[in-house]
Amino acid sequence: MAVLMTVLCALTAAWALKLLHAVWWKPKMIEEKLREQGIHGYPYKLVYGNTKEMMELAREKGSEPTEQPHDILPRINPLLHDLATTHKKSFVVWYGTTPRVAIMEPNLIKEILNNKSGDFPKPKTNSFTQLFVSGLATYNGDKWAKHRKIVDPAFHLEKMKHMMPALDVCTDEMISKWRKLVNFMGSSEVDMSVEFQNLTGDVISRAAFGSNFEEGRLIFLLQKEQGRLFLQSQMNINFPLLSYLPTKVNKRMKHINREVGSLLTRIIKKREKFIRAGEHKDDLLGLLLKSNLEQVQANNNSEAGMSMQDVIEECKLFYFAGQETTSNLLTWTMIVLSMHPEWQDRAREEVFRVFRNNNTPPNYDDLNRLKIVNMILLEVLRLYPSTSLIRSTNKETKLGDLCLPTGVQLFIPLHLVHRDKEQWGDDVMEFKPERFSDGKFETTNDKLSYYPFGWGPRVCVGQNFAMLESKLAMAKILHNFSFELSPNYTHAPYSAVTLQPRYGAPVILHKLPSVTRTAAVL
Template identity: 35%
Template sequence: MEATLVEMVHTLAAILILWLISRSLWHLVWRPYAVAGWFERQGIRGPPYRFVLGSLWEMKQMLVAERTKAPLDIGSHDYTSRVNPFFHKWAADYGKTFLYWLGPTPTIYSTDLELVKQVLEDKTELFQKDYLNPILERIFGKGLVTTNGDDWKRHRRVVYPIFNHESLKSVSAMTREGTQKMIAQWCNQIEKGDGHQAEIDMRCYAEELTLGVIEQVIFGQNSKESREVFVAGKEGQKLAVYAFADPQIPGFRSATSNITQLIKERLASGVGGDDLLGLMLQAYKLKEVESLSYDEMIGECKTIFAAGQDSGATLLTWAMFLLSIYPEWQEKLRKEVLRECRDDDGDAPNSNSIQVLGKLKLLSMFLLETLRLYSPVPFLLRKTASDTTLANIKFRKGTMITIPIMMLHRSKEIWGLDADEFNPMRFEKGVLGATNNTYAMLAFSCGPRACPGRNYSMIEVQTVMTLILRRFSFSLSSQYVHMPRNLITLAPRYGLPLIVRNLLDGQKSDI
């Protein structure tokens, strides 16, 4: 009897092992080749699938090779072959729509604007945001960036009020206050030097400034706890991009516990507030149907914190870079700011009004061109939730879709022969005037899931620029190395050292 039981156990174990092997072979071998054949019959090819890793090993090798190359010329804005060398190569080999593999997951890359429109607008309900590395969800938490379906709609209804018109007025005021502190620091550095100029790392200042603003938007205060959220997020970005791994990072645990502590303190005090945390807690205490759970509030704080801070800092960094290498545009914008940013009496400078910022047409055109050439997010990823057809291509459920923003923004077919060149005047009549297609400009995405913080980032950076331009001129330091890199968002690899000069030379200024 005992021998029979042992034999049964061995038999069941053998069956289980065979089942697991067959499932693995189906998932890792048969299915990928069948899917490749399915797309090839539709005229879509790509790099060959490799067992388990798909295209990942080839992608990583190309990235490593690019890091050893010499820096780009300062005036070159065609960095696509450095940041995403695999997309650059495969697009040249296989055309504007091709198949590649993220492990065993089939992924379609496309710059077909009709397909892009259907994914982001027409059939958006059929697609999920799907992030390959679990570490990204730990950076952003369960918030607007990572949720899907009904959960995303619920988060959206709770969070969107912080991006309404009245809230944006306070963002401009908070940004003005933070910029004044930054300007005071620059003046202090200049005084300690030769009294006329100083070298600063604009990337560091941009991060510090936007961090201070987003802290107040979310928590209503600047605190040590929220700074730890920022530090943890930055470390996570590096690891996500370069390790393709999900290591245990102590900073993430402390960041979550810090937000938890802030929530507990706010609940205990009974103080609401009109910041993001206050809005979420108000719904939570009233047990509203649309309220977020405790864990969801933590995730949303991390989401808005990471996304809001990084997008503003990235846009400001690259805007300052471009003005440093195109001094004629720096002077054009300075004249516009001095002309338009005045109170009714014509004397005291004023940039604390959204209405005033709306008059700065050249600055708006310049920032659109900055976003086109140096979009904060290089690409978007979506996952099909069911079988579907897009732009006459049939997709199976579970297929990933890559929308390469940086490649779309440089398409000569869309933008003309000068697509790789800096030319803000292309936006003289807006995005539609430049391309006749709103889906050609995707710095903040498009459609229902477009970034809700677009106006927030634009107002934040416009406010900073109006204050800096009338007080300082700036140029690149000889220490700058032009090597953009992708850390979830696009950043200069070695920072942005600038030489800033005080235009007032010790004069008293009402900024």
């Protein structure tokens, strides 16, 4: 018995020392190494890091008015704003026991995003993230390379053109609903954040699953709920062990994960059977499965392709990336064009001019001629990027003159990088789409301070799809309505999983005067 007690005491002491190392010694050692290199921030605090200060500052300063509506960082993250104001180019923020070093020097960002040797991988996902979404966006190394090779063909430009009818049908359904609302009174208030979530969910359901649209929409609704639950789970970021407890949120997330997996498995197996029989459809799922089969056959090895679970995770990623990013872009575009009616008028004039004598639905070439609409979308992405970019280190790593310890996350805060006066000029807080009149790589001094879809080998594979969908939706909206912000709108951007309007986006749609309308059919 004495021996057993001695062993138990030794194990307990070893566990306690290991825990103490993880929550105190290691963070403090990293903090000291960063400080020696001039990377400062709020001091690390046991377990919580800076998360308490972050929440307190958000409560104190998050509702304070800003001088310019597009100067949003003091509102969405006051702690980050304070650190950026004090330390300029590099600083550290502690998310629990994890240090995130902000990187804003263009040459260092380029080094991170262009790295092909795996020095700056995506951070490991926690169990909550894995239940919500993983796939290509979260993988590293050989698995990422294999998935990228298989997924890429589904997003080639020529394939995107085949999806135009699906985009057109979904957008027309939304426009038709809005016309009915507006026709009775001449105007109607609509919450754009809700409308565009539904639109982009319908689009990705049709584009991904084609004739299985209804099943696809059910998956979208389940994934939408999973996203809300995932956001709730992030309150436990400092206590990862809670993910294993049978809480209400945990049980529901696991149930949704199983249900979505079951629905997708049924759809995928049915589609695989058709493909083997020589029947093929040019939706995202069909293209993905065809590419996957070709990889297996070319290498005569099932390991060269993706497993059923891999395909399921990519389909879940279609929903999150395809729905969330585009929905946010359209929502902020409607808000910003309501704030700047002169650009709304210019965009509408262009739409009427481009489609004046066109009696058929717009095609890709038509949309590509919308230069002003494109400039507006690019400028909205500059001011209101959906999220920021995060990489990590899994060994001591050199970055420029910095020597980064193992376990550091590298944070590229796009809300700051896209507002760097040295790169963009003194008017950086203003909405000026003309910045992009010569293309998105001709806008800044170093030509590389714009990353709404990332950059380098891991640039977002779906960016062309998102821009195509956004141009089509905006063209049809501008052709049918003028719009302004509702008196009920409060400009309060906040960062959830992505950047969203905290109180929705109520916009008043107006019926266009008949003299403004042309014979074009959109």
